[in-house]
Amino acid sequence: xxxxxxKADHHPGELNxxxxxxxxxxxxxxxxxxxxxxxxxxxxDAFRPSPEKTNVSTPSAPMIKIMVLPMNPGESGVYVLNxxxxxxxxxxxxxxxxxxxxxxxxxxxxxxxxxxxKQLVELLDKCAKYKLTNLSVVSSAGI
Amino acid sequence: MRKQxEPYLTGNxxxxxxxxxxxxxFFVCAISMQNNTNDDxxxxxxxxxxxxxxxxxPREVKIDVHKDGTLSIxxxxxxxxxxxxxxxxxxxxxxxxxxxVPIILRGDExxxxxxxxxxxxxxxxxxxxxxxFAALKEKGS
Numbered sequence: 045x046x047x048x049x050x051k052a053d054h055h056p057g058e059l060n061x062x063x064x065x066x067x068x069x070x071x072x073x074x075x076x077x078x079x080x081x082x083x084x085x086x087x088x089d090a091f092r093p094s095p096e097k098t099n100v101s102t103p104s105a106p107m108i109k110i111m112v113l114p115m116n117p118g119e120s121g122v123y124v125l126n127x128x129x130x131x132x133x134x135x136x137x138x139x140x141x142x143x144x145x146x147x148x149x150x151x152x153x154x155x156x157x158x159x160x161x162k163q164l165v166e167l168l169d170k171c172a173k174y175k176l177t178n179l180s181v182v183s184s185a186g187i
Numbered sequence: 188m189r190k191q192x193e194p195y196l197t198g199n200x201x202x203x204x205x206x207x208x209x210x211x212x213f214f215v216c217a218i219s220m221q222n223n224t225n226d227d228x229x230x231x232x233x234x235x236x237x238x239x240x241x242x243x244x245p246r247e248v249k250i251d252v253h254k255d256g257t258l259s260i261x262x263x264x265x266x267x268x269x270x271x272x273x274x275x276x277x278x279x280x281x282x283x284x285x286x287x288v289p290i291i292l293r294g295d296e297x298x299x300x301x302x303x304x305x306x307x308x309x310x311x312x313x314x315x316x317x318x319x320f321a322a323l324k325e326k327g328s
Contacts, residue, residue: 064204071208075215081327086237087291087319094311112300155300161252162232162296164303165322169234181318183304 088168090153090179108142108151110135111184112167114158123167136170143174151176154184225293226251226262232296234322244289248277249321252294256302267305274313285314293321 111124123135130138142149151171155164164181171179229251250270251259258265260273274288281287290310294303310318 059200067208071211083231083323083327084325085231085240086234086322086324087240088234088237088322089317089319091316092307092311092318093316094314155303157299157301157304159300160296161294161298161300161303164300165232165234165294165296165320168320169232169236169322172234172238173236181307183300183307 088165088172089177090168090181093180093182106149108149110151110153110167112153112155112159112163114156115160115163132166132170135167139170139174139176143176147175148178149176150178150180153179153181155181156184225249226253226259229253229293229295230297231293231321231323233326235324237322237324239324246281246287247289247291248274249291249293250306252292252298252303252306254295254297256298258306267309270306271309271312274309274315278313278315286317288315289319290315290317291319291321
């Protein structure tokens, strides 16, 4: 007589994954559509000397003085470097020259009241490009 | 003799998977909310050569200068005189050390310098001389 074998009375492991996969794809689609690339922020360091300590007329060390003037719409930037008016590309080449000589020299940036913040930030960015780190920002009394 | 049946382990994973998805959704939403603390109405100037902001300093004070010249901290409008008082108090809280209070000035690109000057003067009043001007290194969208 053949021996009767008892099979274990259990089911193989079953898990219905359909619903989970559905939800996973829903979430994936949602985040792919909803997500937007994040902006990368940067900081541009500068010093703001307090008014009583600022003495522009008698600097203790040789100083590069850049004045940021108000510009008309459409202009790229109007700067005056040590009393010489110049455009952004001219300014950039001069900054490169200064950086090659001594990147630690003080640059005094004087902003006219009617100049835009964009002009200042663009100038600080150009200085950062040539690793000019000793920057002071002051506000011009006139214009 | 009948062989003793081994117990078969089963578990209902549905609840666990539900919770896992809930947690994923919670963290994804929380992270995006954390990134939105900056005021989006301010258009920052593009500065590809600036130092990239990698870590956030918990001490930092972000001053927003809007297109119309209004100042705000944490999206709360503020006058230049009140800003000066707040900065003075903050410096005093850090033992009178102005260098312990990093200032990040987020000015709209079109705002005139005379409006920025108000915020800068408030910093000077509090003895803060180091200013970080916020800019966009890379535009995401």
